[in-house]
Each structure stands twice: as structure tokens, then as C-alpha cells.
Amino acid sequence: MMKYKDYYEILGVARDADADAIKTAYRRLARKYHPDVSKEKNAEAKFKEMAEAYETLKDPEKRAAYDQLGRHAPGEDFRPPPDWGQHFAQGQGGFDDIDFADLFAGLAGRQGRASGPRADRAMAGSDYEAVVRLSFDQAFHGTEIDFTLSALEWSPDGSMRRVPHRVKTRIPRGVTDGEKLRVPGKGGKGINGGPDGDLYLDIEVTAHPLYRVSGRDLYVDLPLAPWEAVLGTSVNLPTPGGSVALRVPAGTRAGQQLRLAGRGMARGGGTPGNLLAIARIEVPTTLDDRQRALYRELSEISNFNPRAQLDEETAR
Amino acid sequence: MNVATDDAVRLDSVTEITWTQLVGACAMPEVELRELVAYGALVPRDPDAPTWTFEARALVVARTASKLRHDFELDAHGVSVVLSYVERIEQLQSEIRRLRAQMG
Numbered sequence: 001m002m003k004y005k006d007y008y009e010i011l012g013v014a015r016d017a018d019a020d021a022i023k024t025a026y027r028r029l030a031r032k033y034h035p036d037v038s039k040e041k042n043a044e045a046k047f048k049e050m051a052e053a054y055e056t057l058k059d060p061e062k063r064a065a066y067d068q069l070g071r072h073a074p075g076e077d078f079r080p081p082p083d084w085g086q087h088f089a090q091g092q093g094g095f096d097d098i099d100f101a102d103l104f105a106g107l108a109g110r111q112g113r114a115s116g117p118r119a120d121r122a123m124a125g126s127d128y129e130a131v132v133r134l135s136f137d138q139a140f141h142g143t144e145i146d147f148t149l150s151a152l153e154w155s156p157d158g159s160m161r162r163v164p165h166r167v168k169t170r171i172p173r174g175v176t177d178g179e180k181l182r183v184p185g186k187g188g189k190g191i192n193g194g195p196d197g198d199l200y201l202d203i204e205v206t207a208h209p210l211y212r213v214s215g216r217d218l219y220v221d222l223p224l225a226p227w228e229a230v231l232g233t234s235v236n237l238p239t240p241g242g243s244v245a246l247r248v249p250a251g252t253r254a255g256q257q258l259r260l261a262g263r264g265m266a267r268g269g270g271t272p273g274n275l276l277a278i279a280r281i282e283v284p285t286t287l288d289d290r291q292r293a294l295y296r297e298l299s300e301i302s303n304f305n306p307r308a309q310l311d312e313e314t315a316r
Numbered sequence: 317m318n319v320a321t322d323d324a325v326r327l328d329s330v331t332e333i334t335w336t337q338l339v340g341a342c343a344m345p346e347v348e349l350r351e352l353v354a355y356g357a358l359v360p361r362d363p364d365a366p367t368w369t370f371e372a373r374a375l376v377v378a379r380t381a382s383k384l385r386h387d388f389e390l391d392a393h394g395v396s397v398v399l400s401y402v403e404r405i406e407q408l409q410s411e412i413r414r415l416r417a418q419m420g
Contacts, residue, residue, distance in 0.1 A: 168321045169322050
């Protein structure tokens with residue numbers, strides 16, 4: 001069952017607002033909530049809602065069709081009046097498997113193309129978009145995804161219907177969070193010989209507890225004991241492609257980056273990014289008497305001054 | 317029912333697309349896409365070539381332009397201006413991600 005949406009309330013205008021008032025209200029809200037520039041919470045969902053409202057109310061025919069539905073409480077379970085479909089909906093299809101916004105999607109408007117497929121005109125199929133959520137490992141190694149999305153399509157009887165559309169796609173290795181992929185020809189079917197639309201995938205990658213991604217490079221913290229940083233050592237470092245023995249040179253400083261070339265995210269047709277291990281000097285917090293005595297002896301005989309620059313500044 | 321597995325194509329700077337493919341994949345009229353090239357929002361690999369080709373990521377830019385044109389009811393010039401700000405935001409976000417990745 002579809003839920004009623006009060007488009008006038010969503011745009012913050014009166015039900016008898018004129019076209020200019022509706023346009024101004026939309027533009028004010030678009031500036032605030034457009035997902036490409038807004039930092040507002042739930043901007044994308046809010047923009048989708050107000051854009052849907054504007055798409056209907058800006059067009060006189062769609063607005064008239066919407067007003068004929070009558071006024072209802074937002075969110076109320078809703079079904080168009082029995083004769084509404086004959087006047088405004090294309091074809092004789094029911095309303096059981098479409099959303100509220102889909103009621104108006106097929107209507108002609110002065111600004112829109114003619115509604116429905118025409119036997120004398122080829123039309124390209126719609127492009128579909130879907131969000132694909134991957135784990136870090138799936139993104140790093142590549143994977144296959146298999147899911148079904150609900151797509152809005154023209155039926156042979158001229159009505160619009162939501163139909164299941166199965167997607168089975170190979171995701172290449174090395175995709176990153178926010179990346180977009182295209183599956184050519186896997187969108188909506190073309191009509192009257194028009195080309196099929198494409199499927200666009202928005203990739204979201206879950207953060208890994210160890211590896212941090214920046215472009216093609218990966219960063220990982222490398223905790224070291226003070227003596228390891230001073231004297232150098234060899235450590236077993238986990239990488240997404242398996243553990244490697246990493247040589248830590250003597251005199252490694254805190255924050256120093258040790259580069260493992262080619263161990264980052266794959267790059268299509270090019271060399272992969274790098275894995276950078278960032279040295280973090282950890283100090284023991286509990287010492288026995290001998291350990292404390294050794295540290296004290298070291299502090300007395302060492303000339304090392306880590307605050308030389310600060311002392312110079314203080315002396316000025 | 318057996319469904320064939322398709323390959324998703326990366327829209328990056330390595331893969332190449334033609335002008336025809338770019339026009340076919342956008343909701344914007346060709347004449348407005350040409351204006352975006354004229355304003356520098358879309359950059360062909362060789363502007364002097366008789367047939368333009370683009371990095372595949374130009375498709376992301378063109379689709380963003382289509383969306384901005386529709387959402388904000390802008391002309392091609394307005395779209396190219398907004399695109400430059402969107403690009404700057406993306407550069408800054410990328411820099412923030414890099415710094416956060418380094419800081420841990």
C-alpha cells in the first residue's frame with residue numbers, strides 16, 4: 001500500500017501557491033539540501049522528497065492530477081480514488097505495486113516528453129542506479145554481486161510498473177568508497193528499437209579495522225618498542241595480500257612512513273598503490289626495578305635532546 | 317534461471333570513452349555538452365583531434381552536470397560554475413581522507 005505525501009507541506013507552500021512561489025520554495029530548499037553540496041543530516045533523502053514534490057507541482061497537468069487525489073494525512077495508507085486512474089493514469093493497470101511518486105511519473109506535462117511509449121518512436125531505456133555495499137576484502141580482491149532491484153518500467157499496456165530487475169555483476173578489484181561503476185546495457189529495456197539503458201553502481205566500502213584507505217594507498221599503524229625504533233628490527237606485518245617481513249631501520253622516528261610498494265589497492269591497467277606503515281613509538285607503562293634502573297642510567301648518559309628546538313625558542 | 321554475469325566498468329582516468337558514448341549516456345542535449353567542453357568543465361584527451369575521446373570519469377562529470385542542470389534548473393554556464401565548486405569540494409574531501417588515513 002502506498003503512503004500519501006503532502007507535496008505542499010514538503011515544499012512549505014500553501015495549496016493555492018502560484019508557480020513562482022513553488023519555484024522559489026524549491027530553489028531555497030535545493031540550495032540547502034542538494035546532496036552534492038549539503039552537509040545537512042539526511043540531505044539526500046530530504047532532497048529526493050522535495051525534488052519529487054517539485055517535479056509534480058511545477059507541472060500544471062501533474063499538479064491537477066495530484067490535487068484530484070484530495071487531501072490526506074502525510075504517511076497515511078493511500079489508494080487513488082476509483083475514477084482517478086481513468087482520468088490520469090495510463091493504461092488500466094492497478095496501483096498495487098508502485099510508489100506514490102510513480103503515480104505521476106508517466107503523465108505528460110508541458111515540460112515533459114509525451115507519456116508512454118509510442119509505436120512510431122524509438123526510446124532509450126532508463127538508466128538504473130544502485131548502491132553496492134562491500135567489505136574491505138571484497139573491494140580489495142574484487143567480487144561478484146548478485147541482487148535484485150525494483151525498477152520502474154513501461155508495461156505493454158502503457159502503464160508504469162515496478163518490476164524486479166536481477167543484477168549479477170563482477171566488481172573489479174581495487175574499487176574504493178565513493179567510486180562509480182557502469183554496467184553498459186543493463187538498465188531498462190529500450191522501446192521500439194531504442195538502446196537499452198545502463199546500470200550505474202555507487203560503491204560503499206566498509207572501513208577495515210587495520211587498514212585506512214587514501215586513493216590507491218593503504219595506511220597501517222606500526223607500533224614499535226623504543227629499543228626497536230632505536231636499534232632497528234624485523235616485524236611480521238599483515239597486509240591484505242598476506243603477511244610480509246618488514247625491516248625497520250635503526251633510528252626510525254615516530255610518524256615515519258615505511259613504504260611497501262605495490263601492496264595497496266589495484267589500479268585498472270596500472271601499478272597498484274602502496275601500503276605505508278606508520279611508525280608509532282609505544283612506551284611500556286609498567287617496569288620492574290631493573291628495567292627502571294636501566295632507563296635511568298640511559299637518561300643520565302645520553303646527550304639526546306628531543307626538545308632542542310623548543311629550548312632555542314625559550315632562550316630567545 | 318541462469319543469469320549471465322556482467323563486468324562492471326570503472327569510470328576512471330584509465331578507461332577511455334568516445335564523444336558519441338558520452339552523449340548517449342547523458343540526459344543533456346549534445347549542444348549543451350559541447351558548451352561544457354567550451355567552458356572547460358569537460359576536457360577531451362586531445363581538444364584538436366577531429367573526434368574527441370575522454371577519460372571514462374568524464375561520464376561521472378557529465379552525469380553530475382545533467383543532475384545539477386535538472387535539480388537547479390541551470391544553463392550550461394551555471395552548471396560549469398557549480399561543477400568547479402563540486403570538484404573543489406571533492407579535492408578537499410580527498411585531502412581530508414588522506415590526512416585522516418595518515419593520522420590514524
